Amino acid sequence: MSTSEIVARRPSAIELGRRAFRRRQTRISVLTSIGSTIGFALLVWALVVNTPGWTQVQQTFFNPTVAVEAFPRVIDGLWLNVRVLVFAAIGVLVFSLLLAILRTLRGPIFFPVRALAAGYTDLFRGVPLIIVLYLVGFGLPGLNVFPRMAAEFWGTIALILTYSAYVSEVFRAGIEAVHPSQRLAARSLGLSHGQTMRRVILPQAVRKVTPALMNDFVAMQKDVGLISVLGAVDAVRAAQIETAATFNFTPYVLAGLLFVLLALPMIRLTDWYTARVREREQMGSIV
Structure with missing residues (x-):
C-alpha cells in the first residue's frame, strides 16, 4: 500500500473532531445517569425508608x-x-x-x-x-x-x-x-x-x-x-x-x-x- 493510499484512508480532522465529541457526550451521559440514580436513591431513602413508620411497614410487608x-x-x-x-x-x-x-x-x-x-x-x-x-x-x-x-x-x-x-x-x-x-x-x-x-x-x-x-x-x-x-x-x-x-x-x-x-x-x-x-x-x- 502506497503512502498516498494510507493518507487517503486516514480520518480527516473533521471526523476526528466528531469522534472526540461523541466520546465526550458518552462520558457526560454516563456521569449524568449515575448522578440521577444516586439522587433518586437518596430521595427514596428520605421519603420512604427514613420515615417513622418504615420499621413497622418493613416487618409487615417485607419480612424475609x-x-x-x-x-x-x-x-x-x-x-x-x-x-x-x-x-x-x-x-x-x-x-x-x-x-x-x-x-x-x-x-x-x-x-x-x-x-x-x-x-x-x-x-x-x-x-x-x-x-x-x-x-x-x-x-x-x-x-x-x-x-x-x-x-x-x-x-x-x-x-x-x-x-x-x-x-x-x-x-x-x-x-x-x-x-x-x-x-x-x-x-x-x-x-x-x-x-x-x-x-x-x-x-x-x-x-x-x-x-x-x-x-x-x-x-x-x-x-x-x-x-x-x-x-x-x-x-x-x-x-x-x-x-x-x-x-x-x-x-x-x-x-x-x-x-x-x-x-x-x-x-x-x-x-x-x-x-x-x-x-x-x-x-x-x-x-
Missing part, C-alpha cells in the same frame, strides 16, 4: 422469614396460574380469530353474524373481568346442566370470553390494515375467500398486530390471578391463606414479585420485537 416460609405454597399456586394461562391463551387465539373473521365477512346475508359478533365484543369489553368471573364461575354451575368442574376451569372460560373480545378487535384491525388490492389480486388468481384469508390476508395481518397481541398476553398474565375469587388455590389465594395464618402481608408481596418475574421475559420480548419492527419499517428513511 415469612416470605421463605410462604414460598413453597405460593409457588405451587403459581403453577396453577401458569396452567390456566396456557389454556386461556390458546382458547383466546382461536376464538378471537374466529370472531375477527366473522366481523369481516362481506355481503348483506352475513349481517346477523356480523351484528352478533359486534354485540359480543361490545358486551365483554364493557363488563369488568371480575364480574364475568362471578357470573361464569357461580352462575353457570348453578344451572345444574354442566358436570361439576374445578374453579380453575370456570376461571379459564371467563378469561377466554373476556380477552377474546379485546384480541378479536386487534385481529380485525390487522385484517382491515391489509390493502384491498391484496384481496382483489388473490381472488383474480382464482383463490376462494377462505384461501385468500388463510394464505394472503391473515399472514400479513398477524405480522402487523403481533406487538399488540404480545401486550394483551402480558395483560392476561397478571389478570389470571383473579381466578382466586372463585376459590381456586392459585398464588393469590395461597398468599391470602398465608396472610391469614401469620397476620403478615409479606405473602402478597411475594406473590406480586412472582407474577412480575413471570411476565418480565414476555415484556422484554415485546419491547425487543416492537423495536425491531420499528427499525425495519424505518430502514432507509432519512429520519
